[in-house]
Amino acid sequence: MLLGRSAAGLLSRLVATGPAVGLIPRSCFIAKTHSRIMSTYQSHCGADWGHRVFAVDASPSLGHPEPFYFTALHSKDQASANCNEWPMLAHGGTALSVGITDPHPVSAARLHRALGQQLAQVLPATCQLLRLLSYLPQEPHTSLQRGFFIWDPHNCSSTQHKLKHLLREHRQHSNCCTYTEGPQGEIWQTPLELGSQTGPSRVVRVGEPDPSPFALNILLSAVYYSLSSARTVLQECSACIPEATRILELLDQCDTGTKKGRYPVIVIEGLDATGKSTLTESLRDCLKATLLRSPPDCISKWRKTFDDEPSLIKRAYYAAGNYIGACEIAKASMDSPVIVDRYWHSTAAYAIATEIGGNLPSLPHCGHDIYQWPQDLLRPDLVILLTVSDEERMLRMRGRGLEETKEEKELESNTMFRLKVEEAYKRIENPQCVIIDASPPKESVLKETLNVIRKRCAV
Numbered sequence: 383m384l385l386g387r388s389a390a391g392l393l394s395r396l397v398a399t400g401p402a403v404g405l406i407p408r409s410c411f412i413a414k415t416h417s418r419i420m421s422t423y424q425s426h427c428g429a430d431w432g433h434r435v436f437a438v439d440a441s442p443s444l445g446h447p448e449p450f451y452f453t454a455l456h457s458k459d460q461a462s463a464n465c466n467e468w469p470m471l472a473h474g475g476t477a478l479s480v481g482i483t484d485p486h487p488v489s490a491a492r493l494h495r496a497l498g499q500q501l502a503q504v505l506p507a508t509c510q511l512l513r514l515l516s517y518l519p520q521e522p523h524t525s526l527q528r529g530f531f532i533w534d535p536h537n538c539s540s541t542q543h544k545l546k547h548l549l550r551e552h553r554q555h556s557n558c559c560t561y562t563e564g565p566q567g568e569i570w571q572t573p574l575e576l577g578s579q580t581g582p583s584r585v586v587r588v589g590e591p592d593p594s595p596f597a598l599n600i601l602l603s604a605v606y607y608s609l610s611s612a613r614t615v616l617q618e619c620s621a622c623i624p625e626a627t628r629i630l631e632l633l634d635q636c637d638t639g640t641k642k643g644r645y646p647v648i649v650i651e652g653l654d655a656t657g658k659s660t661l662t663e664s665l666r667d668c669l670k671a672t673l674l675r676s677p678p679d680c681i682s683k684w685r686k687t688f689d690d691e692p693s694l695i696k697r698a699y700y701a702a703g704n705y706i707g708a709c710e711i712a713k714a715s716m717d718s719p720v721i722v723d724r725y726w727h728s729t730a731a732y733a734i735a736t737e738i739g740g741n742l743p744s745l746p747h748c749g750h751d752i753y754q755w756p757q758d759l760l761r762p763d764l765v766i767l768l769t770v771s772d773e774e775r776m777l778r779m780r781g782r783g784l785e786e787t788k789e790e791k792e793l794e795s796n797t798m799f800r801l802k803v804e805e806a807y808k809r810i811e812n813p814q815c816v817i818i819d820a821s822p823p824k825e826s827v828l829k830e831t832l833n834v835i836r837k838r839c840a841v
């Protein structure tokens with residue numbers, strides 16, 4: 383039992399003061415949330431650390447296979463904080479947290495990534511590095527911060543020393559705390575100097591807050607639900623990534639509001655090596671269709687550059703690619719059916735699966751805002767999701783003999799990630815995917831797909 387009276391109080395405060403998602407139209411909430419995060423991203427940085435709700439990514443090896451949430455205990459709540467299990471501290475270990483307080487989304491994302499790489503290098507191999515998210519309950523949509531939760535099982539003195547040394551140059555844009563067990567089993571969060579004025583606070587575990595920090599992170603920075611939010615990030619990174627300026631120029635040249643022509647637009651989705659390219663090429667020939675892909679050819683030469691950037695920037699590239707692709711789709715659909723190899727479902731599903739920690743049940747429920755199609759993006763008539771068993775997909779991947787990307791390797795090694803991508807695909811709405819089993823021979827998959835297309839579209 384993790385949720386004491388204090389936690390219940392916290393949750394009711396969250397519900398009372400958080401965005402009234404159920405009371406205003408979703409698109410309105412998402413668009414407003416985006417404009418707020420981009421214009422006033424974090425008026426709250428370091429000083430409020432103790433008032434935040436924290437979420438630590440799942441870690442089965444640390445005894446929490448689902449994400450772990452905690453918050454500071456205020457003196458009036460003291461009596462209710464009896465039940466407070468921190469499995470990672472059970473055997474004398476220490477935990478530490480690092481929060482990124484840089485108020486600018488792009489520089490914060492880059493600092494987060496750089497720190498993650500440096501921490502992985504300098505910390506002892508026995509330390510575990512997990513994702514940390516936090517927000518202020520009274521202003522969830524403007525106060526979200528990312529960071530790291532570090533578990534040091536041997537409580538090495540060198541860990542804190544290394545951390546202090548590493549964070550010294552980022553003092554202005556980061557903070558750090560330790561978590562230790564007190565004599566009565568209570569947990570103390572103590573700022574790790576770096577000029578901190580605040581003293582230790584008691585912290586307690588709470589149940590999953592509403593809104594979930596992971597879902598909030600998706601709505602605010604991992605998936606773009608409007609062109610303007612992707613543009614804002616590309617504009618902010620154009621000083622350090624010249625290719626971002628080129629993409630903005632391409633966006634300026636296309637009329638992203640163009641409506642679809644009279645021919646159907648059919649998107650083929652699926653994990654790598656499920657047979658999308660094979661099927662889309664056959665469909666092009668059978669239906670005398672135009673075959674397009676997202677990201678479109680005109681920006682695909684910059685894909686590697688953006689794939690190497692933090693996810694905030696990488697996903698802005700794919701989002702922009704969908705809007706540029708939408709112009710091409712709209713134009714082509716005036717003259718012929720259009721087949722599209724990957725589109726917004728891919729952009730959203732991969733981002734959601736990456737950002738949601740834990741197992742399949744950690745994915746936000748069906749109908750959640752994170753699964754909504756952007757209001758300003760051209761909607762296809764039909765989206766087909768190809769599925770095959772993992773064994774078959776691996777065989778196809780090896781048979782193809784192409785070099786595996788980092789993400790493909792992760793998909794291969796991480797069954798849970800793959801399951802989450804596929805489930806996220808299935809939960810995306812308006813339009814929802816039609817699932818086709820792509821395990822049979824190519825000709826059968828093509829026949830089945832043509833049947834679905836003929837039933838649902840005028841071809």
Ligand SMILES: Nc1ncnc2c1ncn2[C@@H]1O[C@H](COP(=O)(O)OP(=O)(O)O)[C@@H](O)[C@H]1O
Nearest residue numbers: 654655656657658659660778781782822823824
């Ligand atoms: N239905 C199928 N049965 C057997 N092999 C297939 C089938 N569809 C595709 N393949 C093979 O699987 C590999 C991956 O297919 P591909 O179309 O490149 O997938 P994707 O575009 O989804 O990554 C290719 O070698 C392809 O020839």
Ligand SMILES: Nc1ccn([C@H]2C[C@H](O)[C@@H](COP(=O)(O)OP(=O)(O)O)O2)c(=O)n1
Nearest residue numbers: 654676677700724725726728729730732789
């Ligand atoms: N429209 C798109 C297309 C791909 N993506 C992202 C999603 C994943 O991170 C990768 C998958 O691309 P990958 O190169 O593996 O796929 P293909 O081999 O091109 O089918 O690209 C996207 O976000 N939006």
